[in-house]
Structure formats: structure tokens, C-alpha cells
Amino acid sequence: MTPVQRFQAVLFDCDGVLVDSEVITNGVLRGMLHELGWQISREECVERFIGRALTDEFDVIAEHTGVRPDQAWLLEFRERRNRALAVDLEPIPGAVAAVTTIASAFRGRIACALGADRPKIELQLGKIGLADTFGEHVYSGMETARSKPAPDVYLAAAIGLGVDPHECAVVEDTVAGVTAGVAAGATVFGFAPGGPASTPPDALLAAGASHLFSSMSELPDLLGSGVVAASAN
Template identity: 65%
Template structure:
């Protein structure tokens, strides 16, 4: 497979999106349910602490912190119950992130099919949310689950898989993420990462995203196409100054 390279119009060969909190407004629903189920196990955890502890991470990988605070080693059956209750709630209430459709229209005009979704979530959840929000039409089969890789975020596996499927060098890809674990995964893959922090109760603070390695942080999806254009202009300007 030939490797697609950046173009004269953009320093990026492709754009790789996270899903939850970036394209779909699902985190409030999911975190609220998780806090409820952890309280059922005896952990009087607050909503805010649930956000800090679990957002952006695979629940199955967090069994030790749950065991330490509840004395319960989460089982496949418990995780299955969480998934069922979570998906029931999401089918009713999940919505696209504000401006996601308009942003994807503009990004597709720039990159065509060189965009992909690379989520840490399980395939059933990803597919259901894309169907409910109708955002799946932008990605076709270019949808990747971290649960289907050897390691999920903050490991880079899902971003490396997405880049390989698109035929791009991950070092030339742009990743759009909203959590420290996701930014860490994108940086570990060698990509440039733009952080998304809209200021909601489940948003990771912009300073934390920058601290994890995000090149910049933005607060509205409507900003993203212009930010990519501005970044391209700066890169071209820097390159021209370095020319002899």
C-alpha cells in the first residue's frame, strides 16, 4: 500500500477523531451511570471524582482502583450489566457534539476519505452512537475500536491501526482528542494532537491536555477547520524562513 503524504494545502495527511466527548456528547450520560453503579458497590464516589478517575480509559483496565475502593473485583457479568444500562441510556439521550456535522462537512472537503474514527470504546457502543447521531455516514468502514487492539488508550494501538488502514504515516496525522489518556495515545503514535475542551462538567481542563502534549486546545468544533488552515499557514511560513 502506498503511503499518503501531506499536501501543499495541509501539513497533515489525515485526521483521526476520538468519538466520546469529541463527536458525540455521551460522557455525561456514561459517567453518571458509572458513578451510580460504583455507589451500588459501596464506593461513595462523587461525579467529579468519577470524571477524574475514569474518563478516557477502558473500564476493564481500571479493576484495581475499583477493587481498592469497594472490595469487589469487577467481573465480566458486572461489565456487561454496565454496558447494557449504558447503551439503553445512550440510545435515548446521546446527541452529536455541537457543530460536529458542520465541522465534518468542512474537514471532508479538505481530506476526503482520509479521516477515521479511533475510539477507546467497544464496537457495539461506537456503532450504536454513530447510528443514533447519524455521524456514521462520514466514516463508512473507517471506524476503529481500542477494545479490538492489544492495548486500548492511553496506548497508541488504535491510532496506529487507523493510520495503517488509511495508508498514512501516523507522524503526519492529526489526532483530535478530549482526554489526557487520548492525547497520550495520539502522542505515543507520533501524531500531532489538537485537544478539545468545551468547558462542560466532564471536560478535561485545557492545561491538562496541553500538559499531556496537545499542540493546541480549542473549545468549539466550529473552530477546527480554521485551526487546521492556520496551522498549515504557520508551517508553510516556518518552512519558507528555513529555505536558503
């Protein structure tokens, strides 16, 4: 595979793109919201929280529970979440092979950029064997001024790789992530595999995704051709 010249680098989200973590993490969150008195449904919890930094949603939680989460609550959430991820986390089918192929084709010009805290990112990439593949090019939205849907973490990743964000492909699976990639000026490939935590394809298109795909095994060829219209998928 020879990458199209207009893509100089590929920037990956992680949750829902590389690892099947969304159901695990969202389940832990839903349980803790129930403990606060908000009997939120599985469907609403997915819709409200997936793809967004939890700290940005504290006001929403306070509106529904009368309790605004504090640092101790957040730390407990992260501890419970990490324990669950350490046991149950699996890679998205085909993701490890796709990243390995793309890293070779783009001569290492890849990055992982997401809104989560760094310990979670490192746990997840380590568990699926991709920590060394991304190396130092791992970027947390917790370490930028704004997290997704703002473009900051993708801009930081492009700067770190030394490339123009307009020459980057971004791989995302949520509306917030697609919005961030578009705002950064990148071309966004929307991953819509289906399933309880998957964003509907139409929502990814509405947010600005230029291409859609449903299997990670498709991605190397899509990035190689760069011409598959979203409407054709």
C-alpha cells in the same frame, strides 16, 4: 478549505469530541459503583474514569469496593449505558458539520478511533448520522493489544487509512487520548469546551497537545491553517 500538506488524514476521538456522552456514561458508572459500596463523587468519577478503558480500571474498583468486576457486571454496565445513550445522546454542537467539511477537504481520509467497544461506537455514530461518513474507518481500542493512553488504536487507524501517523492530525479531549495521539507521532488538537466532563486546557497542553480549541466550528479552519499555537487559544 485546503488541508495543509503535512496533515494527510484526521483521526477523531468520539466521546466528548463528536458526542456529548461522557456525562451520561459516567453517570451510569457512578450509579453502579455506588451499588458496589463506593460512594464516589461525581467529580472524582469523572477524573478517574473518563478517557480510559473501564476494563483497565477493574483493580481500582476492587480496591475501593472489595469486589472485582466480572464479565457479567461489565455486560450489565454496557446494557444500562447503551439504553441511556439511545435516549439521551446528543452530538457535540458543530461536530457533525465540522466532520462533514473535513471529510470533504481530506477526500475521505478521516477515521474515528476510540477506546470504547464497537457496539457503543456504532450506536453513537449512527445516532448522530456520521456512521456512513466514517464508513469502515472506525477503530476500537478493545480490538487492539492496548487501549488509550497507549497509541495502538491511532496507529491502527493510520495503517487502515494508508498514511504515516506522523502526517495525521488527532482530535482529542482527554489526557489519556492526547497521550495516545502524541505517542503515535501525530499532531494533537485538544478540544476543551468547558463543562463538568471537560478536561482543563492546561492538562491537555501538559499531555502534549499542540493546539487547543473550544468550539468544533473552529476545527476546519484550524486544520486548514495548521499554524495556530496552543498558547494563543
